[in-house]
Amino acid sequence: MRWSGMYIDAVSAVLGEPVDSARAVAEGRFSAEEAARSRQRAARVSDRPAPDLAIDAARLALDRAGRDPRDIGLLIHAGCFHQGISFANTAAYVQRGALGHGEAMAFELRQMSNGGMAALELAAAHLSAVPEVTAALLTTADRFAEPRFPRWTADRGLVFGDGGTAAVLSRTPGRLRLVATATHSEPSLEGLHRGDDLHHPPADPAAPLDLVARKRVFLEGTPLAETIARNEAGMLTAVKRCTEDAGCDVADMAAVVVPFFGADLSHKQCIGPLGVPEERTLLEYGLGVGHLGPGDQFAGLSHLLETGRIDTGDRVLLVGVGAGFVWTCAVVEVTGGAGAGADAEAGRD
Numbered sequence: 001m002r003w004s005g006m007y008i009d010a011v012s013a014v015l016g017e018p019v020d021s022a023r024a025v026a027e028g029r030f031s032a033e034e035a036a037r038s039r040q041r042a043a044r045v046s047d048r049p050a051p052d053l054a055i056d057a058a059r060l061a062l063d064r065a066g067r068d069p070r071d072i073g074l075l076i077h078a079g080c081f082h083q084g085i086s087f088a089n090t091a092a093y094v095q096r097g098a099l100g101h102g103e104a105m106a107f108e109l110r111q112m113s114n115g116g117m118a119a120l121e122l123a124a125a126h127l128s129a130v131p132e133v134t135a136a137l138l139t140t141a142d143r144f145a146e147p148r149f150p151r152w153t154a155d156r157g158l159v160f161g162d163g164g165t166a167a168v169l170s171r172t173p174g175r176l177r178l179v180a181t182a183t184h185s186e187p188s189l190e191g192l193h194r195g196d197d198l199h200h201p202p203a204d205p206a207a208p209l210d211l212v213a214r215k216r217v218f219l220e221g222t223p224l225a226e227t228i229a230r231n232e233a234g235m236l237t238a239v240k241r242c243t244e245d246a247g248c249d250v251a252d253m254a255a256v257v258v259p260f261f262g263a264d265l266s267h268k269q270c271i272g273p274l275g276v277p278e279e280r281t282l283l284e285y286g287l288g289v290g291h292l293g294p295g296d297q298f299a300g301l302s303h304l305l306e307t308g309r310i311d312t313g314d315r316v317l318l319v320g321v322g323a324g325f326v327w328t329c330a331v332v333e334v335t336g337g338a339g340a341g342a343d344a345e346a347g348r349d
Contacts, residue, residue, distance in 0.1 A: 001181050002245040006124050008167055008176035008332060009065035009135070013299035014056040015163035016046030016143075018288060021152075030152035030159070038262025043151055043290035044161035046143055049084040051077075051093050053164030054141035058098035061166035062137070065174070069099040072168075073133035074126055075106035078115025078140045080293035081149055094139055104137075112193070113259060114322025115294030116140045116165065121181040121328055123169045135170035140295035147208050151290070155211040157265030161290025165298035175305075177333045179315070182241035185326040186234040189227065191218040193323040231325065232273045238327035239274065239319065246315070246331035250274055253331075254314035257300035259321050260286030270319060294322070301332070312336035 020042050024030035046053060054077060062069060075095050083090040095106040111118045116138065123136035141164035144151040151160040169178070195214030219227065243249055250256065258270035258281060266283055282300045292299055297318040304310045312334050320328040 003178045006178040007174040009174040010061045011167045011298050011302040012057045012060040013165045013302045016044035018042040019045045024152050037264045040159045040262050042288045043159045046162040050141040050143040054094050054139040055097035057164035057166035058139050061168050065168040071135045072104050072137045074136035075104050076119040078109040078294040081142050112322040114320040114326045117320030117328035138167045140165045142293035150208045154209050158261040159290045163292045165295035167298050179331040180246035181330045182238050183328040184238040189325040235327045238329045242329040253317045256317045258319045260291045260296045
């Protein structure tokens with residue numbers, strides 16, 4: 001989908017404190033073999049509830065955008081893991097803390113690690129269809145708290161990091177123009193993160209999550225080579241649709257932001273199939289952060305702006321990958337207008 005007159009006013013990220021991988025290895029929480037294969041230097045770890053991280057990121061994004069909270073008519077909050085309490089409306093909590101008014105429609109979006117990107121596409125469609133809504137606030141947040149979620153060993157090839165991110169989308173010309181988005185899904189792969197737990201819940205629901213075991217169950221019925229091929233084809237389909245709608249190619253991008261996986265997994269699942277040089281991605285940055293669930297793309301875009309790695313006229317490809325499987329991609333262009341960038345404050349990247 002090619003968008004007209006749609007802008008990202010600002011993006012932000014509020015991350016946990018860095019915990020070195022070497023420390024996790026020394027404490028027996030991370031294997032030396034996985035540390036070497038992933039090249040993960042550190043993971044961001046927070047002791048704060050995920051929705052509070054989202055609220056901080058939202059306030060920072062609104063400040064960077066120069067937006068009054070009452071400008072916001074839509075709020076979408078995305079997360080992967082438990083948001084702190086069961087049977088509660090997390091989006092309403094973020095709305096109260098970040099906006100403080102009831103004139104916005106707020107809801108949660110559950111699309112695993114693709115949640116932030118899906119929210120971007122949904123918000124663009126909503127703003128295009130409802131003239132009364134002039135701006136939307138998109139938030140993501142996860143805290144992968146141990147021991148329920150063993151961030152270092154729950155999956156292979158990546159480590160999970162804690163943080164909240166936010167983006168403000170509007171029809172007011174700003175520093176970043178949303179050029180195009182595209183989504184593709186491959187539900188035949190949904191079992192990769194489910195295993196057989198849906199109808200056979202574990203005896204101990206509080207036991208640490210083991211995503212590796214779930215994948216092992218799925219791969220008993222689906223060949224690994226076929227799984228890899230479907231995964232790669234799905235991502236490339238979304239990327240091709242997005243870049244074609246944007247009238248450009250992956251080679252034209254000043255930067256490509258893919259999920260913050262470990263080095264080996266990033267190359268196999270994203271960087272290699274896309275054919276982009278590692279230096280045009282944020283791999284090194286992600287290796288000091290960890291996978292933020294649905295927040296990698298907003299955090300990455302914020303980092304690109306804060307570090308001056310992109311300038312007027314540059315285009316950036318954002319690639320979202322979510323269990324299920326679903327991919328949402330976006331092409332954004334730096335316009336040189338106001339908003340979207342500012343120096344990070346303490347504890348923010």
